[in-house]
Amino acid sequence: MALLVLKFGGTSVGSPERIQAVAERALKLREEGHQLVIVVSAMSGETDRLLGLAHALNPRADGRELDVLLSTGEQVTIALLAMALEARGCDARSYTGAQVTIRTDSAHNKARIRSIDDARVRGDLEAGRVVVVAGFQGVDEEGAITTLGRGGSDTTAVALAAALKADECRIYTDVDGVYTTDPRLVPTARRLHSITFEEMLEMASLGSKVLQIRAVEFAGKYNVPLRVLSSFEEGPGTLITTEEDAQVEQALVAGIAFNQNEAQLTVQGVPDQPGVAHRILGPIADANIEVDMIVQNVGADNSTDFTFTVHRNDYDKALEILQAAAKALGAREVSGDTHIVKISVVGVGMRSHAGIASKMFEALSRETINIRMISTSEIKISVVVDEKYLELAVRALHDAFELEQTPVGQQEDG
Known part of the structure; x- marks a missing residue:
C-alpha cells in the first residue's frame, strides 16, 4: 500500500463530468489499496472569471482581498469532488488550505509555504478517508488567506507530499508526460520515461509549462518523486526523480526548451571603464526587472557594446530606463528587439561529454540560422536567434541530437 498525493488542474476538474472522472480514477487507486490525498485547482476559467469581477469593481484591488476572492475557486472544487466520492460510497473529507493548516508568509498573490500541519490529514487517512485539499492557497500568521500565484496547486501538492512523506506525487494534466520538446512544433517529439529534477527545473525555467518552477524546486529539495500523467488517458507518464534514480544510460540531451517571451536590449559605444x-x-x-542573458564586447576604440535580455513584458520600461542611463554614460546608441527567441539544449549528460555545443552550433549553421547570444551552464546551452527561425531551429536540434529515438536502457512502457 502506497501513500499517493494526486493533483488535478483546472481542465481536469472543469465540469461535473470531469469531476466524476477524477472520482472514478481515485476509486480505482483506492481499490488497489492506496491511501490518497487529492489536491485540486479551481475549475478551468474560474480564476479568470473571479479576477474579471474584481477588476470590474476595483482595477487596483488590494492583494489581501484578491486572495479572499480567488481562494473561493478551489473551495468549490474540493466540495464537489468530496460529494462525488461520497456518492460512490467512498468516505471523503475536504479542506481549504487554512483548514489543513498550510502556513505561508504574507506576500499576497505570490505567497510561499513555510510549514504544513499534517496532523488532521494523517488522522483522516488513518480513518480510511480520502482527503481532498484546495491547492494554490494557505494562511499567514495573522490568519489572512493567501494564494501562491499561478500554478500554485502544483506547489501545494508537492509540499503536502513532502510533509506526509508520500511515496509519490502525481500531477495530472492535459498532457501525458514531459516531452523532448513541444510536440506541436516537432511531431516526432518523444515522451520521456524519466527526467532528473535538475533537467526539469531547467526545462520549466526555459519555457516548458508542464510544471510550475517552484513545485520542481520543492520536489528536488525534499526528494519527492514526481510523476506527470494525463487526466484523460491511461499511461505511465514521466517520472521526475534524482539523477541517481534515473536510467543508467541517461541520454546526453533530455530535451529542447524554448522561450518566446524574451526581448533584447543593446547599448553601443559605452566607455570601457570599471563600473559601467x-x-x-x-x-x-x-x-x-529581471535580466537573463548578458553579452559584453570590447572594441578597438576602447568602447563597449553591452547587450542583455529581459522578459518581453518589461521591454518598454527597460528601454526607457536604458536610454536615460546611456545618456548619462555618453553612449553612442541604444537599440532593442522584441522579435527574438531563446532556445536551449538541456541534459545532465552534458557534464561528462564534450562536443554538445559544437554539435548544436553546427546544426543551426546548416540551416543558416544566425546566433545572436550564447550562454551556458553545467547542464544547458542557450542561444538567442531571430523569432522567425523558432520552428526550424527546434526541429534541426531535435534531429541533430536524435531525440526521437529511445536511449539504450530506457524501455518505453505504454
Missing part, C-alpha cells in the same frame, strides 16, 4: 555594467544594469534591477 553596474551603471547600466543597476537602474534595471532597481525597477525590479
Whole structure:
C-alpha cells in the first residue's frame, strides 16, 4: 500500500463530468489499496472569471482581498469532488488550505509555504478517508488567506507530499508526460520515461509549462518523486526523480526548451571603464526587472557594446530606463528587439561529454540560422536567434541530437 498525493488542474476538474472522472480514477487507486490525498485547482476559467469581477469593481484591488476572492475557486472544487466520492460510497473529507493548516508568509498573490500541519490529514487517512485539499492557497500568521500565484496547486501538492512523506506525487494534466520538446512544433517529439529534477527545473525555467518552477524546486529539495500523467488517458507518464534514480544510460540531451517571451536590449559605444555594467544594469534591477542573458564586447576604440535580455513584458520600461542611463554614460546608441527567441539544449549528460555545443552550433549553421547570444551552464546551452527561425531551429536540434529515438536502457512502457 502506497501513500499517493494526486493533483488535478483546472481542465481536469472543469465540469461535473470531469469531476466524476477524477472520482472514478481515485476509486480505482483506492481499490488497489492506496491511501490518497487529492489536491485540486479551481475549475478551468474560474480564476479568470473571479479576477474579471474584481477588476470590474476595483482595477487596483488590494492583494489581501484578491486572495479572499480567488481562494473561493478551489473551495468549490474540493466540495464537489468530496460529494462525488461520497456518492460512490467512498468516505471523503475536504479542506481549504487554512483548514489543513498550510502556513505561508504574507506576500499576497505570490505567497510561499513555510510549514504544513499534517496532523488532521494523517488522522483522516488513518480513518480510511480520502482527503481532498484546495491547492494554490494557505494562511499567514495573522490568519489572512493567501494564494501562491499561478500554478500554485502544483506547489501545494508537492509540499503536502513532502510533509506526509508520500511515496509519490502525481500531477495530472492535459498532457501525458514531459516531452523532448513541444510536440506541436516537432511531431516526432518523444515522451520521456524519466527526467532528473535538475533537467526539469531547467526545462520549466526555459519555457516548458508542464510544471510550475517552484513545485520542481520543492520536489528536488525534499526528494519527492514526481510523476506527470494525463487526466484523460491511461499511461505511465514521466517520472521526475534524482539523477541517481534515473536510467543508467541517461541520454546526453533530455530535451529542447524554448522561450518566446524574451526581448533584447543593446547599448553601443559605452566607455570601457570599471563600473559601467553596474551603471547600466543597476537602474534595471532597481525597477525590479529581471535580466537573463548578458553579452559584453570590447572594441578597438576602447568602447563597449553591452547587450542583455529581459522578459518581453518589461521591454518598454527597460528601454526607457536604458536610454536615460546611456545618456548619462555618453553612449553612442541604444537599440532593442522584441522579435527574438531563446532556445536551449538541456541534459545532465552534458557534464561528462564534450562536443554538445559544437554539435548544436553546427546544426543551426546548416540551416543558416544566425546566433545572436550564447550562454551556458553545467547542464544547458542557450542561444538567442531571430523569432522567425523558432520552428526550424527546434526541429534541426531535435534531429541533430536524435531525440526521437529511445536511449539504450530506457524501455518505453505504454
